[in-house]
Amino acid sequence: MMDAGRHPHIKLLTYSEVEEVSGYVGHFHVKVRQRPRYVDMDLCTGCGECAEACVLKKGVPNEFDAGLSRRRAAYLPMNGQGVPMKAVIDEEACLFLRRGKCTQACLEACATEAIDFEQKDEIVELDVGAILVATGFDMFDPSRLSSYSYGKSPDIIDGLEFERLSSATGPTQGQILTAAGKKPERVAIIHCVGSRDENANRYCSRVCCMYSLKHAHLVRDKTGADVFEFFMDIRAFGKDYEEFYERVQQEGVYFVRGRGAEVLVQDDGQIQVRAENTNLGIPVDINVDMVILATAMEAQRDAARVASTLGISRSANGFFQEAHPKLRPFHTNTDGIFLAGTCQSPKDVPDTVAHASAAAAETLSLLSRGEVVISPTTAVVNDELCSGCKTCIALCPYSAISFVSEGATGVATVNEVLCKGCGTCVAACPAGAITARHFSEQQIFAEIEGLFRIPLAADLEKEMALS
């Protein structure tokens, strides 16, 4: 990320959203809304003095620490590890921006006078040849499944919260502690929270087994606590993964085969995990100090909006749809738009790197060629016959048909770069004005007629049998 930020040919538009995409491969026109960060990017040095000075002492939950710590209204994103490393002022938290009343201590603290409360939304317009979508994933919210009691005790945490807890830059400087500040003695890890579950997502989220094994290893290593893993199957699918699973087993982690059915919080705050040990065929109840829920990867909550902005489709599980699950896993059905990483499906780091590198290479090879290869089987409109009814426009799955006004009426026209030649518009045109090249009505009619001029294969067989 740091390298991308420094690269002279890469322009990062952070704190921004894509509002509108038009055009087609080689000629995309993109409108990007840049939200105001109330800090001049050129002047800010990322020193963090404004965050120190910000009067919002009680702060708001720090999203980078999954809400385990708090930050002020002026802050350095990602605990000062963000790219670009510049301060930002959260307009929903800032007292001045919200209520207009504040001593504005940040203004005084800033040595370079980078803070600018007058900043407004800015629309940036870009002309690009290709678009690579790398919008990532969202974590499953375990409070959607009440049986896990998420939110009822601060010691029932999800995988991301644990990740922050054990991170050296996290709220506890890497110590694994319960909310009461003590080392846990017994920890439960529950697999498949929000995945392989008909009440949430049916798919396997792929990464949770391995990150849970890592969590078990970290807990054993840092605290020596007893760790109980409740799993249905361990999917250690990658290179050296099975070996890591064996290593964690040897570290003394208790593996209980069976879905963690329920997490209960007793009146005295004691957490109890209830499950079935399917190997022994007995129910188990285990009291623990901490529960880590191996939450699933889900499609971004706004994936539907992004898909419609870009004109790409989504699969049944909400992730963006690839053009072919095996052979074109990072293409979309829209030429010039590629997918990288977990926006397409849950992936671990090596898979994401491979997928994203392939997508980047494909994007570059498209751009360096300077021209695109299109299929000759496209639809074409006969202007003389088109009555301008616009029936075809709504039918086209690629938005390849546009309407050209000519005085009071107009005609439809097909963009041959966008058209994939499915022929749906041809079948629907009431005026018969659209022709599908190589699959025209005359050609298909001739095929039908031809089939009745030659003897039926079944009759031929009979004749051959007689002679």
Next chain:
Amino acid sequence: MSEQFQPHIIGFLCNWCTYTAADSAGVSRMEQPPNVDIIRVMCSGRVEPAFILKAFAEGADGVIVSGCHPPGDCHYSNGNFKTFRRMPLVEALLAQYGIEAERFRWGWISGAEAAKWAQLVCSFTEQVRELGPLNWKRELQSRKE
């Protein structure tokens, strides 16, 4: 042995799913009666009702239209949904022409379902054989005269 009626059936198959299935059924040497002639279209959404009527008018005893499974299999995002909406109208139209509903079959067979295609060819051929010849072409010609 009395001579068996050999129905002539036309199948409009989409390039990506059912045509692939039919191809793979052939390559896998699955047994199927040689009564179905296939016309390849890029998408089942390309199939105009006129194609089906034309086939019957030329002398077909039965017609099959088959594409990719809805919702997500379509190579063109949603061409199969258009087929889904059009084909019931074709069924209604054929009923008005007095063509038995059993002579027209439409549905979904994916590229991996070669056996399903072979099975459809067998059962549909048998079904049309029992109905006997349609003789629509002869009837149309005699009416013209």
